[in-house]
Amino acid sequence: MAEIIAGLATSHVPAIGAALDNGKAETPYWKPVFEGYKASQDYLKALKPDVVILVYNDHASAFSLEIIPTFALGCAAEFAPADEGWGPRPVPVVKGHPELAWHIAQSVILDEFDLTIVNKMDVDHGLTVPLSLLFGQVQEWPCPVIPLAVNVVQYPPPTGHRCFMLGKAIRKAVDSFEKPLRVAIVGTGGMSHQLQGPRAGLINKAFDTAFLDNLSADPQKLVAMPHLDYMREAGSEGIELVMWLIMRGAMDDHVREVRRFYHVPASNTAVGHIILENN
Numbered sequence: 001m002a003e004i005i006a007g008l009a010t011s012h013v014p015a016i017g018a019a020l021d022n023g024k025a026e027t028p029y030w031k032p033v034f035e036g037y038k039a040s041q042d043y044l045k046a047l048k049p050d051v052v053i054l055v056y057n058d059h060a061s062a063f064s065l066e067i068i069p070t071f072a073l074g075c076a077a078e079f080a081p082a083d084e085g086w087g088p089r090p091v092p093v094v095k096g097h098p099e100l101a102w103h104i105a106q107s108v109i110l111d112e113f114d115l116t117i118v119n120k121m122d123v124d125h126g127l128t129v130p131l132s133l134l135f136g137q138v139q140e141w142p143c144p145v146i147p148l149a150v151n152v153v154q155y156p157p158p159t160g161h162r163c164f165m166l167g168k169a170i171r172k173a174v175d176s177f178e179k180p181l182r183v184a185i186v187g188t189g190g191m192s193h194q195l196q197g198p199r200a201g202l203i204n205k206a207f208d209t210a211f212l213d214n215l216s217a218d219p220q221k222l223v224a225m226p227h228l229d230y231m232r233e234a235g236s237e238g239i240e241l242v243m244w245l246i247m248r249g250a251m252d253d254h255v256r257e258v259r260r261f262y263h264v265p266a267s268n269t270a271v272g273h274i275i276l277e278n279n
């Protein structure tokens, strides 16, 4: 049977991808960010997951305001890096895992989560920046990746509770897949940031730290948090953090925190990263 062997979360700041792609990773501004992920890259090299399920949001690259799926699961064999206005990032094409993805779709939809099934989708920085941070600059991504795109751009986004329960449904789907795949699940986005309006540039370290603490030890506190609290405390784009709860829902109730990293600033965002394992 397949199993979930680790849950990770990380910010997906677009400027991180640009820094890497333009050879700025060693500059004083960016070096501390990339240093913070080195141990995680070593961790993943040793862990060798067979598949990654990566929860992220599309930033008007694959979808526009014409169609806004709340949860969209990528079931294709591959996903090209999206052109976000400067040409596609020079990173490998993402290979999917259609067999597991369709199994997840079947299991989760029959569990009454109405996923959108996507058979063609370009993937933007929301997906490729986490892959770069976790796997480095590589010729090929080391394993297939199943994208799960969540709407956190156009209100109303799903609640944290809904995301957490979807994570549980994904866990059930993975656990019932008959092949012995070792699966890592990654939640992305966040942490506190606001891109526009009078509070643009907002960072809330106290909120972010409490979020990381609770994600590890007491996720029910986060599951109950309303959207307004995210907006007030973490800024308008801090709502991306609900995606971390999909990862957390797919893990055991009690987990072991393997490592965390928190750094301000990266662009106008607080970068946060955590790795959890089931006990």
Ligand SMILES: [Fe+2]
Binding pocket: 012, 057, 059, 126, 189, 190, 240
């Ligand atoms: Fe984002």
